[in-house]
Structure formats: structure tokens, C-alpha cells
Amino acid sequence: MASKSLFVFFLPLVLSPFFSGCAEAQGGLRVGYYSQTCPKAEAIINAEMRKIIKYAPSLGGPLLRLHFHDCFVRGCDASVLLNSANGQAAEKDGIPNQSLGGYGVIDVVKVKLEKACPGVVSCADILALVARDVVALSKGPYWQVPTGRRDGTVSIASEAFQLPRPTDGISQLIQNFAGKGLSVQDLVVLSGAHTIGVSHCSSFSSRIYGSDPSIDPKYAATLRMKCKPKDLTTLVQMDPGSVTTFDTGYYKQVSGNRGLLNSDAALLQNPQTKAYVLRQSTGSASQFFKDFGDSMVKMGNIGVLTGAAGQIRKKCFAVN
Known part of the structure; x- marks a missing residue:
């Protein structure tokens, strides 16, 4: 999709006291x-992410988004990284x-891991661990990441259209997520990643230059400027003023009819997703x-390759 968002993750971290994730x-x-x-x-991945988030x-x-876009097409197999x-x-x-970024960061991490442990750590696991670390380093949660993924060897451009779109309504979003084994709860929770996202104007232009009643008129006027x-x-920042801080600001935006994308505003059109948005817009982040x-x-865990399936790529942008 066109927006830099979902539709559009070692060493102990001290930026967040929250810990989540299952043991296996x-x-x-x-x-x-x-x-x-x-x-x-x-530890190697975390050290690189500390440098990246400190200076950029x-x-x-974008690095969090890479993991989303990878998992929604062919499963979490790093196929999104292949040239x-x-x-x-x-x-x-x-x-x-075509608006994805951060590939060079993944390549740098891979080079360091290959030097330390040749042919051991998959690119798919790198994406998952990087996503976790950039969230934690953006003052968000830390969770344990189950690893052991192997890399795919097939990547087809047309399959990227399987991704959720910024123009999708709630029924389309629920159906798309369900097709990947994700629940309505997962949909509204993962949408919260937009708290550190930005989007191209083209992804929401029809909302601000049309007669969309689901967007705050004052917010639409600001966006038209x-x-x-x-x-x-x-x-444009999806969570204005909080683009580099992982928090609940996104839900405050959506609850006030200031969700940037149609897919954000759509979360108010389902009882379960709306209830979650409203709770998170006023409660603590825990x-x-x-x-x-x-x-x-x-x-x-979507569509992972394990055991003898796939391969451990030596370079994330090419099959062995």
C-alpha cells in the first residue's frame, strides 16, 4: 500500500518497563x-538498533513496517527483502x-551477524527482532520474540496486493486479518503501530478533498494546507507530535475522528474495535x-518456514 504504515520489533532494555510475549x-x-x-x-541486533534510533x-x-509487510505476503519469510x-x-x-524503506539497515545487521555466526541467523528472524527492538527503543513495549524462522526463496510483486489498503473499510480489514489467522482484537491492536508512522498525502487525499463525514472538518482543513x-x-505524521514515540496517541487521534487513513477511521465502525480505541484513548498504555x-x-508466526524448509540467506536481498 502507498502509506508508510502498517497498511502502510539481547541486552536488557531500560526504556520500557513493560514485558510481553509467550515463551514459545x-x-x-x-x-x-x-x-x-x-x-x-x-545483542548484535539490539546494538545496531540503538545506534539507528539514536541518530535516525x-x-x-519504516523498520517496524517491514516486518508487517513481510508477514502479510507469503508469511514471515523475508520475501519482502528480495530484489x-x-x-x-x-x-x-x-x-x-514502493514506499517501504530501511532495507539498508537490515543489510548492515545481516553483515554483522554473518561475521559473528556465518549461515545461522535468518533474515526473517532479523526482521522480527528489529521490529521488536525499534518499538522498545521508541519508548514502547518489549516482548520476547520466538525465533527459528527460515527464509523463503520466492518473491512476486503482484502478491503485494494481498496487503491491507489504506482505503479499506472495517469489513475488508477484518476479512484480510482473519485470512492470516489474526483476530479483530489483533487488527485494532496492530493498527496502534501507526503511532510511529507517516503516510503519503495520496493515501488519504480523497478523504480531505471529498465529503467524508468520518473526519473532523478542522483536521481535514489542516491536512489540506x-x-x-x-x-x-x-x-504527514499519523500521530502528530508523537511520530518517534510509541504510545497511545494514535487511539486519541482516532477517537476524535482524526484518524488519517480510511482504515484508521474504520476502527470506529465496529463495536469491538471502537470499544478498544475508546479505552486506549483515555487509559494508561500498559x-x-x-x-x-x-x-x-x-x-x-504467520506462514513461517522452519526445519528443512527454505534456507538461511547469506544476503537478505538475494537467494543463495
């Missing part, structure tokens, strides 16, 4: 998978993924943080 997930994944084969893997905190959103090759356009070149008709380049870690573990 289904599909052959487990916490501490690399404890014997590459015991410093998570705005990369938190187009042999005349076959890859996922990253599909229209919904930033986004001219047919603007394809300007980026429940959301726990829920987010739980839903991320669940999402990170």
Missing part, C-alpha cells in the same frame, strides 16, 4: 533459538511496497503495550 509459539519457533548456535545474535529515530516506523531478479519483479517492487490535490511526495507484544508474536 506454534510452528516450531521458540524463544532463545540461537542461544547455542549464535548466542550474541540478539524516524526509521523506527527483483531474472525478469521476475519482487514484492518490494510491487506498487503497495499540507497536502495539495494530486500530491504524491509529501509525508494494557496496549501488553496486547501489542502478544499480537506481534501471533503475527510473527
Whole structure:
């Protein structure tokens, strides 16, 4: 999708007191998978993410988004990282993924892991661990990430259209998430990732230049000052003033009819998602943080390759 959002994750972290995640997930994944084969893997990834978030905190959103976009197409197999090759356009070149970023960060992490433990840590696990770390380093929750994923060898651009779209309504969103084994609760919880996201004007232009009653007129007027008709380049914060801090500000925005995308506003059109939005818009962040870690573990288990399936890519952008 066009927006830099969901529709559009070692060493102990001290930025958040919240801890979430189960000890073991289904599909052959487990916490501490690399404890014997590459015991410093998570520490290496965390050290790199600390550097990145310190000097480029705005990369938190794009790096988190990579994991979402990977898992929603072919499962969490790092297929989103593969370059187009042999005349076959890859996922990253599909229209919904053309605004993705952060690939260079993943490549740097992979080089360091290959130096420490050649051929051991998968690119799919790197995405999951990076996503966790950038959330925690953005003052969000920390959760244990079950690992043991292997990398896929197929990436097809047209399959990127399986991703949720910024224009989707609540029924489409629920159906899309259900198709991946994710619940209505997971939908509203994972949408909270938009607290550190930005979006292109083109993803919501029809809302602010149409007669959409689901958006606050004053907010729409403010957005029209930033986004001219047919603007394809300007980026707008999804949670204004909190773009690098993982918090519940997103739910405050949505509850006040200031959700940026139609898919954000749609959360008020279902009793369960609306109730969650309203609770998180006024309460403490602790429940959301726990829920987010739980839903991320669940999402990170979609279609994983384990055992002898797939491979451990030496370079994340190409098959071995």
C-alpha cells in the first residue's frame, strides 16, 4: 500500500518497563533459538538498533513496517527483502511496497551477524527482532520474540496486493486479518503501530478533498494546507507530535475522528474495535503495550518456514 504504515520489533532494555510475549509459539519457533548456535545474535541486533534510533529515530516506523509487510505476503519469510531478479519483479517492487524503506539497515545487521555466526541467523528472524527492538527503543513495549524462522526463496510483486489498503473499510480489514489467522482484537491492536508512522498525502487525499463525514472538518482543513490535490511526495505524521514515540496517541487521534487513513477511521465502525480505541484513548498504555507484544508474536508466526524448509540467506536481498 502507498502509506508508510502498517497498511502502510539481547541486552536488557531500560526504556520500557513493560514485558510481553509467550515463551514459545506454534510452528516450531521458540524463544532463545540461537542461544547455542549464535548466542550474541540478539545483542548484535539490539546494538545496531540503538545506534539507528539514536541518530535516525524516524526509521523506527519504516523498520517496524517491514516486518508487517513481510508477514502479510507469503508469511514471515523475508520475501519482502528480495530484489527483483531474472525478469521476475519482487514484492518490494510491487506498487503497495514502493514506499517501504530501511532495507539498508537490515543489510548492515545481516553483515554483522554473518561475521559473528556465518549461515545461522535468518533474515526473517532479523526482521522480527528489529521490529521488536525499534518499538522498545521508541519508548514502547518489549516482548520476547520466538525465533527459528527460515527464509523463503520466492518473491512476486503482484502478491503485494494481498496487503491491507489504506482505503479499506472495517469489513475488508477484518476479512484480510482473519485470512492470516489474526483476530479483530489483533487488527485494532496492530493498527496502534501507526503511532510511529507517516503516510503519503495520496493515501488519504480523497478523504480531505471529498465529503467524508468520518473526519473532523478542522483536521481535514489542516491536512489540506499540507497536502495539495494530486500530491504524491509529501509525508504527514499519523500521530502528530508523537511520530518517534510509541504510545497511545494514535487511539486519541482516532477517537476524535482524526484518524488519517480510511482504515484508521474504520476502527470506529465496529463495536469491538471502537470499544478498544475508546479505552486506549483515555487509559494508561500498559494494557496496549501488553496486547501489542502478544499480537506481534501471533503475527510473527504467520506462514513461517522452519526445519528443512527454505534456507538461511547469506544476503537478505538475494537467494543463495
